[in-house]
Amino acid sequence: MGSDSENRHDPEPEVPGSTGPDTPAEGGRGAVRDPDGARSADAGAPGAAAGTSGRTITDKAGPDAGEQGLGWTGDEPAPSPAAPAAPAAPRGKLDAYFQVTALGSTYRREIMAGTVTFLAMSYILAVNPSILGDEGPLGALGIPTQAVFTATAVAAVFGTLVMGVWARYPIALAPGMGLNAFFAFTVVQSMGIPWQTALSGTLLSGVIFFVLAVTKVRERILDSIPMQLKLAVGAGIGLFIAFIGLKNAGFVIASEATFVKLGDLTDGRTLLAFFGLVVTVIFLVLGKHGAVLIGIVSTTVLGMLTGLVELPDGVAALPRGLDQTFGQAIVHLPDAFTGQMIVVVLTMLFVDFFDASGTLIGVAKQAGLLDEQGKLPRAASALAADSVGTTAGAVIGTSTTTAYVESTAGVSAGGRTGLTAVTTAGWFLLAMFCYPIFAVVASAGEVTAPALIVVGVLMARSLGEIEWGNLEYAIPAFLTIVLMPLSYSIANGLAMGMLFYPIVMVARGRIRDVHPVMWVLMVVFLGYFFFLAE
Numbered sequence: 001m002g003s004d005s006e007n008r009h010d011p012e013p014e015v016p017g018s019t020g021p022d023t024p025a026e027g028g029r030g031a032v033r034d035p036d037g038a039r040s041a042d043a044g045a046p047g048a049a050a051g052t053s054g055r056t057i058t059d060k061a062g063p064d065a066g067e068q069g070l071g072w073t074g075d076e077p078a079p080s081p082a083a084p085a086a087p088a089a090p091r092g093k094l095d096a097y098f099q100v101t102a103l104g105s106t107y108r109r110e111i112m113a114g115t116v117t118f119l120a121m122s123y124i125l126a127v128n129p130s131i132l133g134d135e136g137p138l139g140a141l142g143i144p145t146q147a148v149f150t151a152t153a154v155a156a157v158f159g160t161l162v163m164g165v166w167a168r169y170p171i172a173l174a175p176g177m178g179l180n181a182f183f184a185f186t187v188v189q190s191m192g193i194p195w196q197t198a199l200s201g202t203l204l205s206g207v208i209f210f211v212l213a214v215t216k217v218r219e220r221i222l223d224s225i226p227m228q229l230k231l232a233v234g235a236g237i238g239l240f241i242a243f244i245g246l247k248n249a250g251f252v253i254a255s256e257a258t259f260v261k262l263g264d265l266t267d268g269r270t271l272l273a274f275f276g277l278v279v280t281v282i283f284l285v286l287g288k289h290g291a292v293l294i295g296i297v298s299t300t301v302l303g304m305l306t307g308l309v310e311l312p313d314g315v316a317a318l319p320r321g322l323d324q325t326f327g328q329a330i331v332h333l334p335d336a337f338t339g340q341m342i343v344v345v346l347t348m349l350f351v352d353f354f355d356a357s358g359t360l361i362g363v364a365k366q367a368g369l370l371d372e373q374g375k376l377p378r379a380a381s382a383l384a385a386d387s388v389g390t391t392a393g394a395v396i397g398t399s400t401t402t403a404y405v406e407s408t409a410g411v412s413a414g415g416r417t418g419l420t421a422v423t424t425a426g427w428f429l430l431a432m433f434c435y436p437i438f439a440v441v442a443s444a445g446e447v448t449a450p451a452l453i454v455v456g457v458l459m460a461r462s463l464g465e466i467e468w469g470n471l472e473y474a475i476p477a478f479l480t481i482v483l484m485p486l487s488y489s490i491a492n493g494l495a496m497g498m499l500f501y502p503i504v505m506v507a508r509g510r511i512r513d514v515h516p517v518m519w520v521l522m523v524v525f526l527g528y529f530f531f532l533a534e
Contacts, residue, residue, distance in 0.1 A: 098168060103369075103416040110170075113415025114423020117172050118431075119290040120406035121424075123451055124174045125431055126296060126441035128152045130448045131180050132195075132399060137248070137445070141188050143195050143397065145442060146435060147321030151397035153432040154322070157425045159389025159401045164421025167381040170410055171363050172424040173389040176402040177455050178237040179351055181244060182490040183399040187344050190489055198344070199329035199394050200336035205348035206391030206400075212353065213383035222357060224517035229497050230354050231462040232477035236484035236493045237351070242456025243485040249273035249449035269446040272303050276450035284454060289409040292451045299447045300440065309444050312436040319432050325397025343528045346521075347491045352400050356386040359403040367411045472508045476501040495525035 090096035100107060129152065130136045133145030142148075152175050159173030187198045212218045246252045250270035255261040263270055280295030288294065303309030336345070360382050364370050371377050386403050393401035410420050431438075441447050463481070467473045480497030484490050498521045505514050 098417040098419050100417050100419060105414060105416040107419070109414040110417055110419035111423050113170060113410035113413040113420040114172075115427065116289055116413040117170075117404075117407050117410030117415070117420065117424045118427035119293060120409035121172060121174060121404045122290075122427070122431060123292045123296055123448075124156070124177070125149060125152055125428075126438045127177070127448045127451055128175050128180055128398065129438070129442035130445065131184050131244075133442060135443045136184075137244075138184055138189060141195070142184070144321055144324050145439065147325045147397055149435050149438055149442065150319045150321045150432060151325055151393070153319070153428050154396050155389065155393035155398050155401045156428040157432070158392050158396075159385070160421050160425040160428065162388050163382065163385040163403070164418035164425065167378055167385045168418035169360070169364065169369070169378075169382055170367060170415035170417060170420035171360065171382070171403050171407040172410070172421055173386065173401050173403055174428075175393060175398045176352070176355065176400050176404075177452075178241060178355075178459070178490070179348060179400040179402070180398075181237075181241055182347065182351070185244065186489045186491050191340055191344070193340065193344070194332070194335075196328040196332040197335040197341070198399075199325075199397065200332045201341050201344045202348060202400055203329040203333065203391060203394035204336055204341075204345045205352060206387050206389075206394055208345070208349055209353055209356075209387035209390060210384055213387050214380055218353075218357075218380075218383065221353065221517070224515040225350075225354065226473070226501065226518075228466055228473040228477050229480065229501060230358075231466050232480040232497055233351065233354075233494055234462045235460045235466075236481040237490055238456040238459025238462075239481060240456070240484040240488075240490060240493075241459065242453050245449045245452025245456060248445035248452065249277070250446065268306070268308055272299060272306070272308050273446040273449045275299060275302060276447065277453060280450045280454050289412075292454060295450050295454075296441060296447060299450065300444070303444060303447060309447060310440055312440045314436040316433050317435050319435070322397060327395060328397065329394040339527070342524070343491055343495070346524065347494055348400055350494065351490070352386070352390060352402050356383060356403050359405050359407075360386070362405065363403070363407045363411060366408050367416055369416070472501075472504045472510065475504050491528075495528050498522060498525045499529070 090099075090101055095101050098110075100110060129145045129148040132138070132143050133148045134140060134142035135145045136142060143151075156172070156174040160171075163169055163171050163173055183195075183198055183202070187193050187201070188195050193201075212221060243252075250263040250267055250273065251265075252260045253263040265271070265274070276295050276299030279298045280291055283291035283294050300309055304311055335341075360379070361370075361376055364376050369377070376382065382403075386401075389401035393399070407415075407421075410424070466477050468477075476497040476499075479500055480493045482493070483496050484493035487493065498518070502514050502518055502522050505511060
């Protein structure tokens with residue numbers, strides 16, 4: 001569910017969860033150093049792996065080395081390129097399939113990278129049940145909490161394995177931040193749609209995503225939506241998630257006079273959330289992988305010591321709960337073909353499609369896996385793997401499953417192949433047996449609140465990339481961003497932005513710049529406001 005990595009030398013913290021659409025596509029700049037000291041080409045330039053950027057400096061030959069060789073900076077005539085070294089022979093069928101040796105990696109490095117990725121994103125095992133579960137803000141409207149936990153782990157295992165084994169990328173999947181909030185607070189809570197039907201909508205969005213992924217239609221769709229709206233959606237979701245975190249922490253509370261006001265900062269639970277936020281921010285600023293997880297663990301421990309958080313009943317338990325959720329998306333599929341659900345499915349599809357596309361490109365950039373034209377090899381397989389994760393996750397019983405930008409943590413640790421993802425999936429499989437620990441965290445809103453706030457802050461970084469000086473972009477972008485938290489609905493913000501973009505473009509005399517798809521979406525969302533929005 002942001003992910004821009006600034007072009008600088010100090011470590012950049014990873015961005016938790018699902019991000020705004022396409023924000024990761026701009027990220028990944030800067031050299032990546034693996035644990036053994038090897039340095040890959042500047043992943044930020046689309047042609048870096050082939051030496052097509054103006055200044056490419058590498059210190060090893062091989063697939064990631066610059067075309068001009070060691071030490072060439074572009075300030076003098078390029079020397080005649082030497083004959084490329086023959087790639088090392090693969091060591092067995094596993095090596096040949098995943099191209100571990102060919103990509104300059106090792107089994108040990110891939111396993112370590114997969115472990116780092118898991119540590120960076122494992123917080124979702126606690127946060128997702130706290131959002132979707134019946135022990136969180138949704139209450140009786142929510143999915144049984146233990147079922148959500150198990151479904152989250154299973155979806156992460158399955159989706160990540162598909163990405164690692166089929167697409168062969170070092171990218172992990174799990175239920176995404178942002179769309180889980182949309183599922184819970186917009187679809188279930190605000191629109192009054194049962195969670196079973198909401199899962200059916202998630203299933204439909206995954207199936208449509210798969211069709212788009214394996215056809216050339218995906219390129220037309222990617223080109224039809226203005227970048228400014230993609231950035232605005234990401235920032236708006238960030239503010240929405242942060243608002244939920246502030247509310248759960250007790251930093252803001254309801255007020256009849258002003259709608260919201262500052263909460264009681266002397267309350268014990270609010271102080272506990274404040275402590276967690278401070279810890280998380282400190283480790284994030286220091287560039288520590290797993291900063292969100294460290295914050296959650298620290299807050300949980302302090303909460304147990306002070307009696308604000310209950311002690312777990314145990315450490316391990318067999319996975320349970322899927323009998324309550326598995327297959328519900330299929331059973332209730334007929335209920336998903338309504339006017340309300342059309343908007344729900346379109347919103348899920350829009351956010352997941354552009355989020356996944358941006359994340360995949362951003363992580364691949366950092367890993368130096370883009371081709372000479374700066375494009376993602378096996379893009380159809382990678383996007384299809386993401387859509388398969390969403391489809392399977394819905395059938396299992398959780399919200400949209402998508403690629404995680406925390407995968408950059410594993411890439412920075414040297415991960416280059418699908419074995420990194422396979423390792424991450426293995427850790428999620430083991431974590432599936434630790435429900436008693438995660439259940440305590442999921443039921444304490446003040447423990448997970450700092451994670452939501454930090455995710456929101458980092459997603460909102462895409463605000464800086466919006467062209468605020470151009471009103472035809474600024475107006476629909478602003479309406480998209482501000483309506484998401486203020487109307488407590490991601491769909492409302494997205495719909496308003498899609499509605500106003502063609503209007504301001506016509507007023508500006510730029511009707512030819514409006515893609516036909518945008519006119520169709522304008523009509524759809526206009527109908528949503530008149531007949532469906534509450």
